[in-house]
Amino acid sequence: MSxxxxxxxxxxxxxxxxxxxxxxxxxxxxxxxxxxxxxxPKTVHGTYRRLKxxxxxxTLAIYYLVPWIRWERGSSAxxxxxxxxxxxxxxxxxxxxxxxxxxxxxxxxxxxSAVGLFLVTALFGRLWCGxxxxxxxxxxxxxxxxxxxxGDRGARxxxxxxxxxxxxxxxxxSKHAIWLLIAVATGGAWIFYFADAPxxxxxxxxxxxxxxxxxxxxxxxxxxxxxxxxxxxxVCTFMCPWPRIQGAMIDNEALSVTYRADRGEPRGxxxxxxxxxxxxxxxxxxxxVAACPMGIDIRDGVQLECINCGLCIDACDxxxxxxxxxxxxxxxxxxxxxxxxxRGGKGRFRFVRPRTVLYAGVMVVVAAAMAxxxxxxxxxxxxxxxxRNPDFVTLADGSVRNGYTxxxxxxxxxxxxxxxxxxxxxxxxxxxxxxxxxxxxxxxDVEANKVRELRVLVTVAAQNVKSGSQPIVFTLQPAGTAEExxxxxxxAAGER
Amino acid sequence: MSDTKKDIDSHxxxxxxxxxWDGIKExxxxxxxxxLGIFYACIAWAVGYWILMPAWPTLHGYTHGLLDHSQxxxxxxxxxxxxxxxxxxxxxxxxxxxEQIQSNPDLLQFAMAEGKTTFADNCAPCHGSGGQGxxxxxxxxxxxxxxxxxxxxxxxxxxxxxxxxxPDTRQSQMPAFGRDGMLKDGQIDDLTEYxxxxxxxxxxxxxxxxxxxxFADNCAACHGAAGKGDRSAGAPNLTDNDWLYGPARxxxxxxxxxxxxxxxxxxxxxxxxxTIKALAVYVHSLGGGx
Numbered sequence: 122m123s124x125x126x127x128x129x130x131x132x133x134x135x136x137x138x139x140x141x142x143x144x145x146x147x148x149x150x151x152x153x154x155x156x157x158x159x160x161x162p163k164t165v166h167g168t169y170r171r172l173k174x175x176x177x178x179x180t181l182a183i184y185y186l187v188p189w190i191r192w193e194r195g196s197s198a199x200x201x202x203x204x205x206x207x208x209x210x211x212x213x214x215x216x217x218x219x220x221x222x223x224x225x226x227x228x229x230x231x232x233x234s235a236v237g238l239f240l241v242t243a244l245f246g247r248l249w250c251g252x253x254x255x256x257x258x259x260x261x262x263x264x265x266x267x268x269x270x271x272g273d274r275g276a277r278x279x280x281x282x283x284x285x286x287x288x289x290x291x292x293x294x295s296k297h298a299i300w301l302l303i304a305v306a307t308g309g310a311w312i313f314y315f316a317d318a319p320x321x322x323x324x325x326x327x328x329x330x331x332x333x334x335x336x337x338x339x340x341x342x343x344x345x346x347x348x349x350x351x352x353x354x355x356v357c358t359f360m361c362p363w364p365r366i367q368g369a370m371i372d373n374e375a376l377s378v379t380y381r382a383d384r385g386e387p388r389g390x391x392x393x394x395x396x397x398x399x400x401x402x403x404x405x406x407x408x409x410v411a412a413c414p415m416g417i418d419i420r421d422g423v424q425l426e427c428i429n430c431g432l433c434i435d436a437c438d439x440x441x442x443x444x445x446x447x448x449x450x451x452x453x454x455x456x457x458x459x460x461x462x463x464r465g466g467k468g469r470f471r472f473v474r475p476r477t478v479l480y481a482g483v484m485v486v487v488a489a490a491m492a493x494x495x496x497x498x499x500x501x502x503x504x505x506x507x508x509r510n511p512d513f514v515t516l517a518d519g520s521v522r523n524g525y526t527x528x529x530x531x532x533x534x535x536x537x538x539x540x541x542x543x544x545x546x547x548x549x550x551x552x553x554x555x556x557x558x559x560x561x562x563x564x565x566d567v568e569a570n571k572v573r574e575l576r577v578l579v580t581v582a583a584q585n586v587k588s589g590s591q592p593i594v595f596t597l598q599p600a601g602t603a604e605e606x607x608x609x610x611x612x613a614a615g616e617r
Numbered sequence: 618m619s620d621t622k623k624d625i626d627s628h629x630x631x632x633x634x635x636x637x638w639d640g641i642k643e644x645x646x647x648x649x650x651x652x653l654g655i656f657y658a659c660i661a662w663a664v665g666y667w668i669l670m671p672a673w674p675t676l677h678g679y680t681h682g683l684l685d686h687s688q689x690x691x692x693x694x695x696x697x698x699x700x701x702x703x704x705x706x707x708x709x710x711x712x713x714x715x716e717q718i719q720s721n722p723d724l725l726q727f728a729m730a731e732g733k734t735t736f737a738d739n740c741a742p743c744h745g746s747g748g749q750g751x752x753x754x755x756x757x758x759x760x761x762x763x764x765x766x767x768x769x770x771x772x773x774x775x776x777x778x779x780x781x782x783x784p785d786t787r788q789s790q791m792p793a794f795g796r797d798g799m800l801k802d803g804q805i806d807d808l809t810e811y812x813x814x815x816x817x818x819x820x821x822x823x824x825x826x827x828x829x830x831x832f833a834d835n836c837a838a839c840h841g842a843a844g845k846g847d848r849s850a851g852a853p854n855l856t857d858n859d860w861l862y863g864p865a866r867x868x869x870x871x872x873x874x875x876x877x878x879x880x881x882x883x884x885x886x887x888x889x890x891x892t893i894k895a896l897a898v899y900v901h902s903l904g905g906g907x
Contacts, residue, residue: 155647511749517857
């Protein structure tokens with residue numbers, strides 16, 4: 122495709138070369154359908170690059186290593202610290218074990234994550250996008266592989282323009298091979314969260330693992346290779362909803378990677394010895410554009426495409442140091458500050474704003490509710506489901522019977538005896554399907570980490586039946602403990 | 618595309634589509650070419666699908682496609698595989714008595730699952746999804762059984778049906794005393810009071826007195842002298858609180874006048890003996906089993 126932007130060939134400043142990088146979203150280049158503009162981000166060194174390496178190392182280490190952490194839970198539960206056990210409907214997270222009935226913990230976790238993301242975005246902009254998002258981490262890793270094999274920006278552009286040769290093919294093949302290896306490893310690590318990691322690893326080696334395991338590896342290999350290697354910034358710009366959502370999260374006071382136009386403009390090349398009076402500090406060297414993994418020009422302002430990774434800050438700081446200007450011409454700053462300084466005021470940061478207070482408040486409330494829920498979580502639980510169909514049964518002698526399905530949950534790692542008692546009304550008889558007529562309290566065994574289902578039929582004599590419904594209480598108590606689970610429900614008899 | 622009338626948004630420098638709502642214009646942001654490629658890939662996929670899979674109707678059928686795939690064959694294969702997987706349990710069910718099934722937790726669970734599904738498919742339309750019954754269709758949850766509530770009784774009733782096509786079907790017929798002119802209007806009124814009295818409810822004492830002989834002559838043969846019914850004859854107990862055709866005087870009078878009797882199909886031959894066993898165990902477990 123043709124590039125209409127006129128490129129200024131003059132040297133920006135003594136000792137600084139001008140990059141011919143052009144923003145991939147430049148208005149001049151727009152077409153009806155647009156082919157992807159290849160982006161060859163240039164290597165930078167500096168604070169944010171270092172930070173990105175650290176975050177990458179930590180997140181990748183978490184992703185690959187967590188399934189291998191062991192956590193002793195006794196004989197009735199797996200000893201993997203983090204495990205999503207779909208077959209047995211359990212989710213294990215270190216000291217937390219979540220049953221399907223407690224899926225609200227997951228909901229709480231999702232709310233915390235979402236509001237946490239809102240808070241961080243309102244305070245510091247799209248840090249998630251720039252540092253922690255898997256798309257960013259893997260793309261960064263893939264770009265680094267590309268760099269090792271094909272060289273830095275200039276070399277890569279030259280290689281792309283070169284006609285095919287054995288050397289070019291060798292470079293390309295090895296690059297894609299390593300990408301694929303990383304992709305396979307990524308898919309391979311994912312499945313270990315869903316099964317006992319060492320066992321599954323052994324099965325994989327011997328080709329005995331379930332089809333779903335190989336399928337998941339294949340799928341994740343495909344997505345990692347395609348999204349991290351081939352599509353990169355296209356995912357963020359066209360596929361991800363977060364850049365759109367962030368519009369509602371970011372306001373004028375939210376930090377984002379900002380070109381300080383108040384200091385930089387008017388921009389233009391600078392000759393050695395020339396005065397800096399009456400001009401901006403930006404020498405229009407385009408190094409910020411060359412370094413950008415999204416291929417944009419940060420000097421165009423806050424943009425949908427910007428993932429706030431700060432690599433342009435490092436690139437610019439390097440140039441500023443060489444021309445003897447103060448660093449941070451591009452910095453984590455706010456639009457409001459740029460305007461304040463343009464008006465002659467001073468920049469200031471307002472982290473305490475209604476929206477940040479609200480987000481933080483919601484997080485505290487949800488976290489407190491979850492902590493309370495988890496710390497008071499019982500090792501015994503009882504669900505009572507009253508028959509609705511039929512609602513009640515009138516027997517030959519006029520007495521009324523209700524059916525209840527009870528789920529006795531033993532969350533401890535040993536088989537326990539439970540006492541089930543029924544109170545609140547005067548029953549004529551209580552029947553448990555499978556046990557026959559019983560007299561509460563009934564002693565019931567429930568296996569470790571299991572749910573026992575019982576169908577209980579409660580009959581009330583005609584003279585004791587009340588019109589409508591009357592209360593009935595089921596109490597489950599582990600034998601020999603003070604712990605108990607009380608479930609009040611009703612006994613229905615219809616209008617009479 | 619003519620570029621004479623291009624409307625360029627001044628802020629972004631992007632061309633607009635020319636659409637405008639309340640002063641808000643729509644940018645004509647270019648679609649990525651790979652996205653367009655996905656559309657073409659979908660079209661190509663559709664063409665491939667037409668060739669490989671059943672796709673187009675013809676006058677006397679449809680194009681089968683190169684893979685000759687059939688969802689029906691797939692379902693039949695799945696059913697066959699399922700039956701094969703269940704064969705051992707089904708065999709155990711066939712060999713076990715109803716009591717043995719009930720006392721073996723493993724077999725009981727299997728029978729209950731099979732019974733529940735079979736009930737929903739075949740019995741629920743009349744007896745209700747929970748077996749709660751309806752006017753004219755017995756409630757299977759309570760302890761009132763016209764033909765008996767033991768496992769064997771239930772199994773037999775399901776197998777032969779009631780007033781149905783099997784030569785051994787359960788057979789009983791309440792006469793239509795009024796419609797067929799066997800009793801007079803006033804006599805039926807008196808009998809109605811008598812039946813209300815039998816169930817322990819207050820009734821017109823004189824009518825009850827008048828009807829005593831009528832009951833003995835016309836009803837006691839099946840329902841018994843005390844009106845307690847007779848399961849061998851399929852005659853309901855008139856002294857309890859359960860009324861198949863309703864408890865009100867009008868309901869009882871209507872039943873004496875018209876002698877309703879429902880039909881339950883013969884399930885033997887339509888359901889396998891093992892399935893009927895499972896069904897009997899399931900119905901027995903609804904709460905009223907004896």
